Amino acid sequence: MKRTDDDAGDDDPRTDGGTGEMFGDSEITAVTRRQRARETFDESVIAPFKVAWADWRTKVALLILGGFVATALLVWLHQAGYTLLNDALRLFGSPWELEAPRSPVGITDERRSVRPFENWQYPLGTFDNGVDILSALLWATPSMLQMVLAGGVFSTAMATAVGTVSGYKGGTVESVLNTIVDIAMSIPGLPLVVVLVAIIRPSSPYVIGVLITINVWAGLARTIHSQVLSLREQSYVEASRTMGISTPQIIRTDILPNLMPYITVNFVYAARRVVYDSIALYYLGLLGGGMAENWGVMLDWAYNLYNALTVSGKAYMLLAPMVPIVALSMALILLSQGTDRLFNPRVRTRHAGETVQEDDTDREVNPPA
Amino acid sequence: MNWYLKRTGQALFTLWAVVTVAFVLAWNVPGSLVDHMVDRIVQNSNVDPEIVRESIESRLMFDPEASLLEGYLTYVSALLEGDLGYSFVAGQDVSTTLAEAVPWTLLVMSLATLGMFAISLALGAIMAYREGSWFDIANTFVGIVTTSVPYFVAAFLLILWVGYSDAPILELFPPRGRRPPRVDPGFTVAFVWGALRHAVLPALSYLITGYGLLALSMRGNSIQTLGEDYVRVAELRGLSSRRIALRYVGRNAVLPLYTSLLLSIGFMLGSSVVLEQIFQYHGVGYWMYEAIDATDVPLMMGTFIVITVCVVIATFVADVTYSMLDPRIKSGDQGEAY
Numbered sequence: 035m036k037r038t039d040d041d042a043g044d045d046d047p048r049t050d051g052g053t054g055e056m057f058g059d060s061e062i063t064a065v066t067r068r069q070r071a072r073e074t075f076d077e078s079v080i081a082p083f084k085v086a087w088a089d090w091r092t093k094v095a096l097l098i099l100g101g102f103v104a105t106a107l108l109v110w111l112h113q114a115g116y117t118l119l120n121d122a123l124r125l126f127g128s129p130w131e132l133e134a135p136r137s138p139v140g141i142t143d144e145r146r147s148v149r150p151f152e153n154w155q156y157p158l159g160t161f162d163n164g165v166d167i168l169s170a171l172l173w174a175t176p177s178m179l180q181m182v183l184a185g186g187v188f189s190t191a192m193a194t195a196v197g198t199v200s201g202y203k204g205g206t207v208e209s210v211l212n213t214i215v216d217i218a219m220s221i222p223g224l225p226l227v228v229v230l231v232a233i234i235r236p237s238s239p240y241v242i243g244v245l246i247t248i249n250v251w252a253g254l255a256r257t258i259h260s261q262v263l264s265l266r267e268q269s270y271v272e273a274s275r276t277m278g279i280s281t282p283q284i285i286r287t288d289i290l291p292n293l294m295p296y297i298t299v300n301f302v303y304a305a306r307r308v309v310y311d312s313i314a315l316y317y318l319g320l321l322g323g324g325m326a327e328n329w330g331v332m333l334d335w336a337y338n339l340y341n342a343l344t345v346s347g348k349a350y351m352l353l354a355p356m357v358p359i360v361a362l363s364m365a366l367i368l369l370s371q372g373t374d375r376l377f378n379p380r381v382r383t384r385h386a387g388e389t390v391q392e393d394d395t396d397r398e399v400n401p402p403a
Numbered sequence: 404m405n406w407y408l409k410r411t412g413q414a415l416f417t418l419w420a421v422v423t424v425a426f427v428l429a430w431n432v433p434g435s436l437v438d439h440m441v442d443r444i445v446q447n448s449n450v451d452p453e454i455v456r457e458s459i460e461s462r463l464m465f466d467p468e469a470s471l472l473e474g475y476l477t478y479v480s481a482l483l484e485g486d487l488g489y490s491f492v493a494g495q496d497v498s499t500t501l502a503e504a505v506p507w508t509l510l511v512m513s514l515a516t517l518g519m520f521a522i523s524l525a526l527g528a529i530m531a532y533r534e535g536s537w538f539d540i541a542n543t544f545v546g547i548v549t550t551s552v553p554y555f556v557a558a559f560l561l562i563l564w565v566g567y568s569d570a571p572i573l574e575l576f577p578p579r580g581r582r583p584p585r586v587d588p589g590f591t592v593a594f595v596w597g598a599l600r601h602a603v604l605p606a607l608s609y610l611i612t613g614y615g616l617l618a619l620s621m622r623g624n625s626i627q628t629l630g631e632d633y634v635r636v637a638e639l640r641g642l643s644s645r646r647i648a649l650r651y652v653g654r655n656a657v658l659p660l661y662t663s664l665l666l667s668i669g670f671m672l673g674s675s676v677v678l679e680q681i682f683q684y685h686g687v688g689y690w691m692y693e694a695i696d697a698t699d700v701p702l703m704m705g706t707f708i709v710i711t712v713c714v715v716i717a718t719f720v721a722d723v724t725y726s727m728l729d730p731r732i733k734s735g736d737q738g739e740a741y
Contacts, residue, residue, distance in 0.1 A: 091547075216413060217420045219665070220715050222673030225691060225707050229428055232695055232703065253666050310553050314677045317555065318692060333555070337681070343562050352563070356556050364551030371547065371619075 092372030098365035102175060102358075110176040129154045135170035135326035137163040147340075150350050158354050161326075162340045167354045170326035177239040177327065178312065178362070184243030185250070185308035190301045193254035194293070198285050200255075201262025212259070218252035224311055231320050242321065246311045247304050254300040258293055265289055295373070302370035309362055329355040406726065414719045421711045426478050429704050430471065487708070488701030492693045497705035500690060505709060507581050508679070508686030511602045512671045515609035520664070523614045524657060527621025528648075531656075534626055543622075546615030554674055558608040558681045565604065576603050579683045605682050609671055617663055624656035631655075654728070661725050668717045672710050687713075 086092040108119045112132055120131050138145065141164040150159040150167070158167040200211035227246050236242050265271060266289070274284050315321045316330025326332050336342040336351035343352065445452050481488075487497035530539045552560075562578040582588070583597030628634065629652055637647050675688030683689070687706050694702035 213413070213416070217417045220417050220669065220711065220718050221421055221424070222669045222710050222714050224673035224676055225710050226673075228676060228691065228695060229425075229703060229707050232698070233428055233431060253662070256662065310555075310674075313553070314555065314674070317677060318680065318695060320695060333559070337559065343559070343566055349563060352559055356559070359556060360552055363553060364548070367547055367551045 086372065089372045091368040095365045095368035095372060098361055099369070102179060102362060102365070105172055106175040106179045109172050113173075113176065130157055130166075130168065132172060133166060133169050135165045135173045136324060137165055147348065147351075149347070150354070159350055161332075161335055161351060163335075165326050165335075167332070167351070170332055171329070171354060171358055173326065174328045174332075175358070178309065178329075180239035181243035181246070181312050182305045182308045184240040185247040186243075186301045186305040188244045189247035189251035189254065189304040190297055193251040193258060193300065194290070194297055196251070197255040197258025198262050198289055198293070201259040202266050202281065202285055202289060211255075215252045215255050215259070218249040219256065221249055223249055223307070224314060227311055227315065228318070228320060231315055236321075242312060242315075243308050246308050246315075250304050250307050254296070254304070257296055257300065261293055261296060262289055265292055298373050299370045302366050302373070306363055306366045309359070309366070313359060329359050407723070410719065410722055414715055417715050418712065421715070422479060422482060422708065423475075425704050425708050426475055429478075429700060430474060482708070487705035490690075490694070490699055490702035490705070492697045492699045492702055493690065497702050500702070501687060501705055501709045504685060504687050504690055505713065507598075507602075507684065508672070508675050508688060509713065510598065511605045511609075511675070511678075511684070511686065512668070514599075514602055514606040515613070515671060516664075516667065518606065519610045519614050519617060519667070520660075522610070523617035524621055524653075524660075526614070527618040528625050528653065528656070530618065530622040531625030531629065534622075539622075543619065546619050548615075549611055550613075550615035550619075552612050554608050554612045555677050555681060557612045558605070558678055561604050561608060562681070575600060577601055578604055581684045581686070601684070605678050605684055608678060609674075613667060617660065617667075620663065621656060621660060624659050625652060628652045628656045658725075658729050661721070661729075664721055665718055668721065669714045672714050672717075675710075 086096065109132065111117075112119050123131055145156075145160055145164040147162045148156045148160045151157065152159070156166050156168070158171070160166050161170075196211055196215065200208045200215075223246075226249060230245055230248065231242070234241075234245070236245060268288075271284060271288050274288055312321075313328065313330035313333070316328035317334045318330075319334060322328055322331050326335065332355040333352065336348070336355070340348060340351060342348040342350075441452055441456050485498050487501065489495075490497045490500055493500040526542060530542055533539050565576055565578050577583075577600065581598065581601050582594065583601070588594055634647065634651050637651050642651075672687075675686055676691045677688070678684070679686045679688035680692040687710055690702060691706035691710070693699070694706060
């Protein structure tokens, strides 16, 4: 956004071309700050999104995850008292309505174990205790996403901090941190979480998410550690060190950007662990009570309470919660498979629409397929 | 320092740390959980609550009234003698219960691990050699799909499949229990065969859902190794393709999978809590479930310690074998400190 000639003419009559240009220059630098902000936005949000979108795996993953987030928002609003979803459904005359998945009081027999696709008041059927399966499926999404978010952020932050510091510092710091990582890695996750949850009895989804990943970060820390070991010997890192740049700054500017692929991929794996383990905890009956607040509770009801696999014609109770579990897990896997492209600088700039001068030697070694 | 000595020391240190963690957790529990247990027992029988409480507290591993250090010392010395306390659910000593259960869990775990590594290494290598072919693409797709299925979902689906198919399969792969009824334990063909048949479905649940990622990373590693200069040199030297495939490509592509092996051992032993409940397979995980269900603290801590000890030992064995494959690990040159 350059200053137009009119403006320059109005403000200060120029005696010669020189001063006007000088002013113009400084004005331009003032504007470029905004431009720079836009460029950063382009580079860090739009370009990665374009690259991600170009890969079918990330596209599918983002679509599925977007669906989960949208559902979670609607259900969360409903739980908070804004019944947007039900209002909209009523507007369209839908026989089904979202309701809290607890056994209704004064339940009639025609509400018990309705088979799916028979009564549109309960599209996916009901359990023996009259809980509507579709409502229960949706009800679980907000807390599941909260757990995933908390667990993913906690384990990623923890692992990145421990992995980079131990890898870069070396010496005693490294041995101490490595020992901690080794111990954390050799304590099997689920039993530890089971014991912790049995003692703490958490109810906030955020706390559950963090508890589940209490030792998941260790595996990631080890990966990052070994990456940093090779990175710190790179010549540009050595150059920064010789220039006397402080360790935290070297880690931030030279080391961390190169670790992004590992960090995102492992965020996704941590998220997957949270999904698996939280469902396992609810399935085992350690969390929750009385209400189908998680897909694990539904599995528990179907398999242990209502014998869905031994009584014929009840398998739908068990199959229904499997659909969102597998969908969410698949979205995460696809995301982790697709994101490594995000961090390949060459793919990235090509997608941003810039022309890249690829060196010819590279072409010779890897001829385009 | 000798690498083996160092590694053994580390394993022992880990064991100590785990025991301490278990103690700290157990120390924080008693009050409420003992009350809970007393309530449970008093509900079902009309015994004097105080007598029940005393008998429960006498069977805890330490005196809850004692000081922290004293409790810790009694706890550790009891553990060193192999005493894990008394389980109310099992009706016998925790150590007896678990000693009998551990081999069954290990059977399932080793079947799953061996099967998984055999399949995914072979599959990954073939996929890498035929990169871009329909075989590669189809298997990548199948791998991603199967990886997305959690192990417990696979377990339910397997039970569903076995339950709905014909009787012969149901008899071949029984979905419940760990050994055939009316067969005496011992090294007889009938018993071993029966135990293997019962272990198949739990092991398959791990295998089907775990092989995909491993095969994909084996594929990636092999493709990367195939592009290395030393493979080209080996080809130019006219070495047999069998030797190149096994010694040059295979060995180097397998090494990075080592961390996956370690993690999968811990993951499998950990998730036995859920899987053994589903299959009613009386291993360590099953007892942990029973312990949680009845809030039986000694059994819960006992299973936790035993599962962790299994993981530590398995990791130790894997580390020692790995050091034979890759001598670099023993040199342990980590570079200078900054």
